[in-house]
Amino acid sequence: MFNTKQTLLASAVAMAATGTAFAMSGSGDGSANGEKIDGKYAANYAEIIKENNGEYLDPKVIEAILGEDATYGRTGLMAKLDPANPYSFEVDDSIDGGNHGNAQCKVPAAFTEVHEEAAKNYTNDADFKAYGFGKPIAEEATKVWNITVDGDGNNLPDPSVGMTVEEGGELYVQFCGMCHGDFGEGAKGYLPLAVDGNLVTSDFDDSSPMKTVGNYWPYAVTLFDYIRRTMPFWTPNMPAIGDAGYMGMTGYIMQSNYIPVGFDDDGNPIELDYDTVYNSELLMKQNKYMKNQGNFFCDHRPVIHNERCMSDCPDYMVGDGKGNIQNFEQARLLPDGTPQYNVPERMHEDPPGVGHAGM
Amino acid sequence: MTDKIVEKVAVQTDESRDQGRRAFLKGSAAVAGGVLFTKAASAAEGGQYDPKKAVSTYAGKEEMTEVLQDGAARKSLGFGVRKYPYGMPSPYEKEVQRRTLEWLTPDAMASITMTPLQSLHGIITPNGLHFERFHGGVPTIDPAEHRLVIHGLVERPLIFTMDDLKRFPSVSRIHFAECPANGAMEWKGVQLDSVQWTHGMMSCVEWTGVRLSDLLKEAGIKPEAKWLIPEGADAAALTRSIPMDIAMDDCIIAYAQNGEALRREQGYPIRLVVPGCEANMWVKYLRRIQVHDVPAQHREETSKYTELMPDGTAQRFSWYMEANSVITYPSPDFKMQGPGKYFVRGLAWSGRGKVKHVDVSFDGGRNWKEAHFTSAVLDKAWTRFEVEWDWDGSEAFMMSRVTDETGYVQPPMPQMRELEGTNNVYHRTAMVTWRVHPWEDGKNGGMIENVQY
Numbered sequence: 008m009f010n011t012k013q014t015l016l017a018s019a020v021a022m023a024a025t026g027t028a029f030a031m032s033g034s035g036d037g038s039a040n041g042e043k044i045d046g047k048y049a050a051n052y053a054e055i056i057k058e059n060n061g062e063y064l065d066p067k068v069i070e071a072i073l074g075e076d077a078t079y080g081r082t083g084l085m086a087k088l089d090p091a092n093p094y095s096f097e098v099d100d101s102i103d104g105g106n107h108g109n110a111q112c113k114v115p116a117a118f119t120e121v122h123e124e125a126a127k128n129y130t131n132d133a134d135f136k137a138y139g140f141g142k143p144i145a146e147e148a149t150k151v152w153n154i155t156v157d158g159d160g161n162n163l164p165d166p167s168v169g170m171t172v173e174e175g176g177e178l179y180v181q182f183c184g185m186c187h188g189d190f191g192e193g194a195k196g197y198l199p200l201a202v203d204g205n206l207v208t209s210d211f212d213d214s215s216p217m218k219t220v221g222n223y224w225p226y227a228v229t230l231f232d233y234i235r236r237t238m239p240f241w242t243p244n245m246p247a248i249g250d251a252g253y254m255g256m257t258g259y260i261m262q263s264n265y266i267p268v269g270f271d272d273d274g275n276p277i278e279l280d281y282d283t284v285y286n287s288e289l290l291m292k293q294n295k296y297m298k299n300q301g302n303f304f305c306d307h308r309p310v311i312h313n314e315r316c317m318s319d320c321p322d323y324m325v326g327d328g329k330g331n332i333q334n335f336e337q338a339r340l341l342p343d344g345t346p347q348y349n350v351p352e353r354m355h356e357d358p359p360g361v362g363h364a365g366m
Numbered sequence: 367m368t369d370k371i372v373e374k375v376a377v378q379t380d381e382s383r384d385q386g387r388r389a390f391l392k393g394s395a396a397v398a399g400g401v402l403f404t405k406a407a408s409a410a411e412g413g414q415y416d417p418k419k420a421v422s423t424y425a426g427k428e429e430m431t432e433v434l435q436d437g438a439a440r441k442s443l444g445f446g447v448r449k450y451p452y453g454m455p456s457p458y459e460k461e462v463q464r465r466t467l468e469w470l471t472p473d474a475m476a477s478i479t480m481t482p483l484q485s486l487h488g489i490i491t492p493n494g495l496h497f498e499r500f501h502g503g504v505p506t507i508d509p510a511e512h513r514l515v516i517h518g519l520v521e522r523p524l525i526f527t528m529d530d531l532k533r534f535p536s537v538s539r540i541h542f543a544e545c546p547a548n549g550a551m552e553w554k555g556v557q558l559d560s561v562q563w564t565h566g567m568m569s570c571v572e573w574t575g576v577r578l579s580d581l582l583k584e585a586g587i588k589p590e591a592k593w594l595i596p597e598g599a600d601a602a603a604l605t606r607s608i609p610m611d612i613a614m615d616d617c618i619i620a621y622a623q624n625g626e627a628l629r630r631e632q633g634y635p636i637r638l639v640v641p642g643c644e645a646n647m648w649v650k651y652l653r654r655i656q657v658h659d660v661p662a663q664h665r666e667e668t669s670k671y672t673e674l675m676p677d678g679t680a681q682r683f684s685w686y687m688e689a690n691s692v693i694t695y696p697s698p699d700f701k702m703q704g705p706g707k708y709f710v711r712g713l714a715w716s717g718r719g720k721v722k723h724v725d726v727s728f729d730g731g732r733n734w735k736e737a738h739f740t741s742a743v744l745d746k747a748w749t750r751f752e753v754e755w756d757w758d759g760s761e762a763f764m765m766s767r768v769t770d771e772t773g774y775v776q777p778p779m780p781q782m783r784e785l786e787g788t789n790n791v792y793h794r795t796a797m798v799t800w801r802v803h804p805w806e807d808g809k810n811g812g813m814i815e816n817v818q819y
Contacts, residue, residue: 064718065773080785096683109660111592112683114611120719125614128579129587137584140533141516141524149517152654155595155605158663196472207678208789211554215789218674225682226663233665236603237502240473243601299680303672306684308793310785311777315723315769318733325731327819328780332730332763335801335817338556346559346698346815 045091048073052093053119063117066312069094072117080310087307093117096305109158110225112305154244156232160291163231164250169286172262172279175255178248182239183256191219191263201263206299221264225303227294231257231287258285266293461485464495465562470551475503476602478545480566483692483713484699489540489741489748491569493624498631499545499567501666502601505651509627509635512599514619518657521586528621528635534576537618539641540747542715544568544687546644546671549794553783556818559698564798564816565690570715570748573639575620578613582657591657595664596638599653606647606671607661608640612685616641616746619652642717642746643685644792646671676787687717688795689776691724691751691768697800701812705759705805711740711752716770720744723769724751730763730799730819731778737766759805763817765797780819 042050049055052072056063063069069078072093077086090097098111114121156162180189188194191201202217216222220230235253237243248256258279267276268289276296283289313324322330340346455462464479471477481497498504509528517523545567551557552564560566582594587610594608608617618639621628628634633650640647646666661667661683673681691714696702714721720743725734737753751766768776782796801817803810 059773061771062773064770068773084785109663110682111661112609114609114685118718121611121615124616125579125611128577129583129610129614132583135583137522137586138534140530141526141584142530144515144517144523144525146517146523149515149523149654152515152597153517153656154603155597155656155662155664157595157658157660159660161660205678206674206680208676208787211783211788213789215554216674218669220669223669223674223680225668229663229665229668232662233669236605237601237665240475240502243502243603302679303682304679306673306681308681308684308686309688309774309777311781313775313777313781315725315767315775316734317725317736320732320734323781324778326763328778328784330732332732332819335763335799335819336556337815337817338559346813 044093045089047077047089048091048093052117056117056119061120063119064309064312066314069312079312083310083312084307087115087310088304094307096307098305110303154232154236156228158226158228160228160287160294163228163287163290164254166286166288168250168254169258169284169289170251170255171282172255172258172285173281175252175257175259175285176262176281178252179256179259182245182248186240191260200260203265206302219264220260221266221298223299225297225300227257227261227266227290227297230260231290234260254287254290255285257290258283261285261290261293266298267296268292269296459485462495464498465566467551467558467563476501478547478567480562481569483561483566483694484697486694487750489570489713489744489750490624491571493571493626493629493632496543496569496571496623496629496632497545497567499645500600500602500631501604504630505600506630507599507635507651512635512653514636514653514655516581516585516655516657518595518655519588519591519659520582520657521588524585526581531576531581531619531621531636534580536574537577538572538574538622539616539618539639540570540572540742540744541639541641542568542570542746542748543639543645543648544690544715544717546646546684546687546792549798550791552798552818553790553794554788556816559816561692561694561697561699565692565713568645568715571623572625573618573620574622574625575618575636575639578617578619578638581619582613582655585657587657590659593658593661595656595658595662596649596652597654597656598633598649598651600651604646604649604666605662605664606649606666607658607664607683608647609685612640612643640685642687642719644671644687647685671792673786673790673792675790684793687715688793689716689718689721689768689770689772689774690714690795691721691766691776692798693726693764693766693800696764696802696814698814698816700814702757702802702805702814703812704808705757708755708757709752710737710755710764711750712766714749714751714766714768715747716768716772716774717746718774719746719771721749721751721768722771724749724753725767725769726751726753726755727765727767728755728762731765731767731797734767757802757805761804762802764800764802767797778819 044050049072055068055071059065059068073086076082086092087095088097089095090099093116096112096115098113186194186197187200191199193199199217199219201221202219203222204216206216206222231253234256235244239245262279268279269277269292271277316324326332327334338346462482462485464481466477466479479498481491481495512528514526548567549564558564592610594613595605598604619636620639621636623632628637636652637650638648638652667683671684673684691712693710693712695711710726714724724737726737727734735753737751739749740752741750743749777796779796799817801815803813
């Protein structure tokens, strides 16, 4: 398993080598002086933002707060993995995901207006007193509705609820296989649940990776929550399946994705057996061994910070990114050679075949 | 000449906004709705209107001499009141409709339709044209039966009827709702020749409802509460995890859109409105808000609505929609009508606040001209821009670029692709390019085409 920070670091180096960083020749003024968070970021970021009309995504403001070279493109993304960075969405100790527990993200400190508004509406609203228009309800009265299992596994069924992976597989074939394939390979255009494709694409023209439970999902608990909540598609949370059935089917899908239940003394993965009774304890164990868990990081957009250019803009902003405006691609043409418009011909035809693998 | 007037209006819009803000700060009552009418707006400098000069543009054009006859509408009565107790568009507008691409999803119950942006004007989407996105079909819920529960890390779990909700103080705000997959099909390359396909997974309406912060405070949020997990009452029971800061910022529990009850497709009887954020967070048919200390890590924030990068890593908890813009006229659904003057217009919006500038290029991004706004400029709402263009009939590459009030400038597509690859699916918010074919005496039919760099 590789780790988010390392992967990003490696690719940042690669990007820098090909010279694709969009670093601006920075002024850097304002960043050097004053107190710093962790010796790196301007501690008075809120003032800097205020002085600049709240323009917290203006390249100059970001530079004044983060310093040069920690701002743009892949490098900027890297820098924001540090939770102390005022532009970071990361929360301490959750960068590498589930091994530490339930990963979280936050609204960055530099988005000052969000925090100010939230404080005004909530934490600083000392005078608030309820209108009394609602009706009190006992927490107990929400128990049929409350089927949410969270990332820590809270609200999972008791370990006594479950069935063997084999029994789960039988239920799966009965209720799910017709849409998702008996082995999770997908059917009739519905999503596959167990395809182990590579997520790394070395070329822009590589076909879109299929993202499924084994190769993409960061948590196993999500699977139990989701299939009980929504599947089978036409009868969600089906009494005939019940919690034990959903637990067994979860085991079957986990097995189809080769998620281990642990590792032996030699470090070899221990697979789920067909006759193992699958329950919430096993699910929580497997929650730690999701293959892709360490590869998620918080959304750090935007990481492109251009200046607003009005004339004679530099080549990287023009046409194909190298200044050529004739180097463009066209949509597929109609048989008579004309471009396709918003026409009925479009509506019932096959996919154009590029760039889409399920929303 | 017109150019000058337009520029003046542009300056004025800017100015009036600034003045409006200043006046507002001073508590002055001189400004109505943020628009300030100054003398300069009415007084044309430099002489009198000259009717002869005004029509000189038409000099030499062929005059029509055939006598106009009355049409059918003139010769008989139209229909009476209450023929349509709920009014419908003219049958001549029947092509203006939501559309989908069947190959996008295997099932109509978990699918999407797009709004015909090419046919819309101003900044409001009519309710019947609001884009649709369902994960379990559209339920028809009896509002008398519907309940909203707020529970979890609260002092006092509460349940509300629709009548209870309408008793609370209300807010009405115009906000765009945008599916993060808007433009998804264009990551790898250009595919479709219509702004309905490239940008139609969004709409903008006036939402009316209760502030979420009011309802949460009503239940007594405990200090350890950090996340909300809203959930729908439909077959999908859709959930997302929303951090408390966003919830308390400007979210609304809406019961109305554009002055009437929500449409079923938009969440009747109530939905969550999370201004500026992914529309997937705007949970429809809202029945339950669980106040919680950790996020749920549910399917819609792990398997989907996370962005795969070229190196195999992925971004999660994506919330804000970046500033974006598109030219809607002329766009691939239209044909150029010959060289001459065009008022190029389109939409700009930002998930982080107001739009500040929109610039338009006709040469693929080398040079830009600032557009002016023909609509109100509102927070996290569509803003309509327009710019005057004298087309000489040669090939042109039209692009629009927004700058929002945070100082963020919309990037070109090659730059975004370089960083995020092509398998991201979501947040394709870079600029698009419309290629206007050269006129060449009409040989190319005035064609406008979606191309990509």
